[in-house]
Amino acid sequence: xxxxxxxxxxxxxxxxxxxxxxxxxxxxxxxxxxxxxxxxxxxxxxxxxxxxxxxxxxxxxxxxxxxxxxxxxxxxxxxxxxxxxxxxxxxxxxxxxxxxxxxxxxxxxxxxxxxxxxxxxxxxxxxxxxxxxxxxxxxxxxxxxxxxxxxxxxxxxxxxxxxxxxxxxxxxxxxxxxxxxxxxxxxxxxxxxxxxxxxxxxxxxxxxxxxxxxxxxxxxxxxxxxxxxxxxxxxxxxxxxxxxxxxxxxxxxxxxxxxxxxxxxxxxxxxxxxxxxxxxxxxxxxxxxxxx
Amino acid sequence: xxxxxxxxxxxxxxxxxxxxxxxxxxxxxxxxxxxxxxxxxxxxxxxxxxxxxxxxxxxxxxxxxxxxxxxxxxxxxxxxxxxxxxxxxxxxxxxxxxxxxxxxxxxxxxxxxxxxxxxxxxxxxxxxxxxxxxxxxxxxxxxxxxxxxxxxxxxxxxxxxxxxxxxxxxxxxxxxxxxxxxxxxxxxxxxxxxxxxxxxxxxxxxxxxxxxxxxxxxxxxxxxxxxxxxxxxxxxxxxxxxxxxxxxxxxxxxxxxxxxxxxxxxxxxxxxx
Numbered sequence: 001x002x003x004x005x006x007x008x009x010x011x012x013x014x015x016x017x018x019x020x021x022x023x024x025x026x027x028x029x030x031x032x033x034x035x036x037x038x039x040x041x042x043x044x045x046x047x048x049x050x051x052x053x054x055x056x057x058x059x060x061x062x063x064x065x066x067x068x069x070x071x072x073x074x075x076x077x078x079x080x081x082x083x084x085x086x087x088x089x090x091x092x093x094x095x096x097x098x099x100x101x102x103x104x105x106x107x108x109x110x111x112x113x114x115x116x117x118x119x120x121x122x123x124x125x126x127x128x129x130x131x132x133x134x135x136x137x138x139x140x141x142x143x144x145x146x147x148x149x150x151x152x153x154x155x156x157x158x159x160x161x162x163x164x165x166x167x168x169x170x171x172x173x174x175x176x177x178x179x180x181x182x183x184x185x186x187x188x189x190x191x192x193x194x195x196x197x198x199x200x201x202x203x204x205x206x207x208x209x210x211x212x213x214x215x216x217x218x219x220x221x222x223x224x225x226x227x228x229x230x231x232x233x234x235x236x237x238x239x240x241x242x243x244x245x246x247x248x249x250x251x252x253x254x255x256x257x258x259x260x261x262x263x264x265x266x267x268x269x270x271x272x273x274x275x276x277x278x279x280x281x282x283x284x285x286x287x288x289x290x291x292x
Numbered sequence: 293x294x295x296x297x298x299x300x301x302x303x304x305x306x307x308x309x310x311x312x313x314x315x316x317x318x319x320x321x322x323x324x325x326x327x328x329x330x331x332x333x334x335x336x337x338x339x340x341x342x343x344x345x346x347x348x349x350x351x352x353x354x355x356x357x358x359x360x361x362x363x364x365x366x367x368x369x370x371x372x373x374x375x376x377x378x379x380x381x382x383x384x385x386x387x388x389x390x391x392x393x394x395x396x397x398x399x400x401x402x403x404x405x406x407x408x409x410x411x412x413x414x415x416x417x418x419x420x421x422x423x424x425x426x427x428x429x430x431x432x433x434x435x436x437x438x439x440x441x442x443x444x445x446x447x448x449x450x451x452x453x454x455x456x457x458x459x460x461x462x463x464x465x466x467x468x469x470x471x472x473x474x475x476x477x478x479x480x481x482x483x484x485x486x487x488x489x490x491x492x493x494x495x496x497x498x499x500x501x502x503x504x505x506x507x508x509x510x511x512x513x514x515x516x517x518x519x520x521x522x523x524x525x526x527x528x529x530x531x532x533x534x535x536x537x538x539x540x541x542x543x544x545x546x547x548x549x550x551x552x553x554x555x556x557x558x559x560x561x562x563x564x565x
Binding site for chain 1: 293295298299302303305306307309310313314316317319321323330331332333334335336340377381382384385386389391392397400401404405408410412413414415416417418419434435437440442443467468469472493495496499502504509514515516517518519522523529532533535536539543544547548551553554555558559
């Protein structure tokens, strides 16, 4: 049929690109993760050997992998709730009928989202500077001893989390704001007539109405935060004492510093599986909570 | 609490939050005009004692930042134009044209969204090497020519085009591409602008893949070069701030001009890539 053929000329270019540069590499990544692809194989494919699940076994036996996994989970477990709280707080303020100059504030609060992560990481590295950083300067004024943010393994990850919250909260703020604007005003009207306090209105109208949107942004943010990479690459190089090595940073070093491409592929798949399991569990728990 | 007090609190918190959020960007601008070494004193100065362009001079003349910015601009522009062509035509077809397996293919594409990009990076690097695209603009542009997110966004928007309009044009004997270029594209204009900004900003700000595929200095984009400088010049704060200014400024200005379209796309897409 002529129209069917014409339709294919519209989709074929895009589907070919996605097939060759996305679908094929995903399959190849799995095959690669079952081989010992390294610098020698890069020079000559004859050196390539099939090793089964050895890469996965090696990675799971490497202490640095577990360290990286712990760091990444720390970043996700603390960073995501903080980011969402900041997003929700900002969205509530912007949605308040009392707020003035809403467009201006929205733009100001959203600005970090469009900035280049590498460039703003450079700024924050300087803000966190132990001796000249403005953050410590402010702390000293509040009577708190200066903190060696990026040099102390206890503070390096909190520093990166603070930076990530600043950089990212505006994105979910916009989506939550749209959700807030979709709540029918008569719900609040009725609650006020019944004498509900502001907190009760938030607890029994705002939060339940936002539930689907909150779930959506939580899942996106969790999946995004598992891919922590540029922040430690620029701010700490994974140091001090490997306290900011993320799983993706570990994959990058294995793959493109040591050229263990087989092992790096295994790390990529482990991270993928972990992200998938955790986001699925979030969706499942939320659905079960709804049914109750 | 009186309404006036409540109003003062809400607006006061908004002003405070905006200042805290914007402060790092404003301070970056201020430090970039300071004399070398001036920012490494205690207490840290807020404004330069004597503003200078020395850091920018050093950045462009000695560190070759002009070349990196040019690379970024060229890659982002080319990718935006080319990927628009791929995503617009595919997104429109998924919304309005009939072909076998349309829904199944679309569901498969959406399913692919859960696979994070880093899974593909290692085989993609080998593929690029085999195609001789490592250390070339093509290495960054070619794999990103089509995106599921772009196709999805266009499809959502194109569904609102009335079928009668297309049928009428077909009855007049117009070909499918003619209809697409003459009738559909003008109707898709708002989503074209939105997708263009998303693609341009995404490409400009992208870091990990360009870091991997553009290891050679001459081809590096601004963020990759800046990260390299940052890891070398840990002490030169004023120089680094100037580097951040020139990297951020283009995208920030573009966003400020076109933010209405950007925010609209955010609401429409809901989910980004």
